[in-house]
Amino acid sequence: MKNIGIGLLLLGLFATPAIAAKAKVVAAATESGSALKADDIKAEPFRDAKTVGSLMSGDKVEIITKEGGWLNVKSAKGKGWVRMLSIRKTGSGKASNNAGGLLALASGRAGTGKVVATTGIRGLNEEELKAAQFNAEQLTLAESYGVNSVQAQQFAAQGKLKARTMDYLQEGAK
Numbered sequence: 001m002k003n004i005g006i007g008l009l010l011l012g013l014f015a016t017p018a019i020a021a022k023a024k025v026v027a028a029a030t031e032s033g034s035a036l037k038a039d040d041i042k043a044e045p046f047r048d049a050k051t052v053g054s055l056m057s058g059d060k061v062e063i064i065t066k067e068g069g070w071l072n073v074k075s076a077k078g079k080g081w082v083r084m085l086s087i088r089k090t091g092s093g094k095a096s097n098n099a100g101g102l103l104a105l106a107s108g109r110a111g112t113g114k115v116v117a118t119t120g121i122r123g124l125n126e127e128e129l130k131a132a133q134f135n136a137e138q139l140t141l142a143e144s145y146g147v148n149s150v151q152a153q154q155f156a157a158q159g160k161l162k163a164r165t166m167d168y169l170q171e172g173a174k
Contacts, residue, residue, distance in 0.1 A: 031063040032090055033073070039086040041078045045070035053078025061087060 041053035045067050054077060055061070061073040061082070070081045147155070156163075 033061050033063055033071075033087040034090060035059045035061065035082075036086055036088050039082055041073070041075070041080040041082055042070075043080055045072070045081040049081070052080045055082060055086070063087070063089065 035055040035057055038054065038056050040051040041055060042049040043052050044050075053075075055075060059075055059077060061071075061075040064072040064074060064079075066072070066084065067081075069084050071084050071087055073079070073082050073087065
């Protein structure tokens with residue numbers, strides 16, 4: 001199980017530069033959507049950007065572009081950036097229950113510190129995986145977040161976490 005987590009971390013580290021280069025996608029002119037929940041409209045595609053408006057659940061939006069985990073939208077309440085997971089796409093000519101865009105890879109700046117947040121790995125296509133490149137600086141940065149067992153135990157105690165023994169899955173188990 002540990003190897004799976006490390007593999008996903010490494011995939012995220014190596015694939016991020018390639019994905020970021022291709023992450024800005026212009027939406028089709030007929031693409032529209034509605035807010036799944038109340039959320040802020042931001043001036044820029046990151047969490048701590050200035051709020052320029054607010055959407056309520058059900059508000060209609062026109063999707064202009066997509067960048068990472070953010071959609072640039074226009075609505076009666078303003079124009080700006082909204083988290084992709086807050087919008088349900090509709091009116092694209094396909095069945096509106098297709099959640100492909102909603103659940104697609106969402107990787108983008110989480111704040112002005114250029115921190116990358118990944119909400120999933122769906123949406124990686126073969127071309128993006130082939131374009132991924134090793135980034136030693138990012139690997140060193142990821143390794144710098146490691147802690148020793150004493151630090152981990154202190155963190156767990158502060159959060160009132162309890163230890164649980166989990167069996168590994170048997171090889172070939174489904």
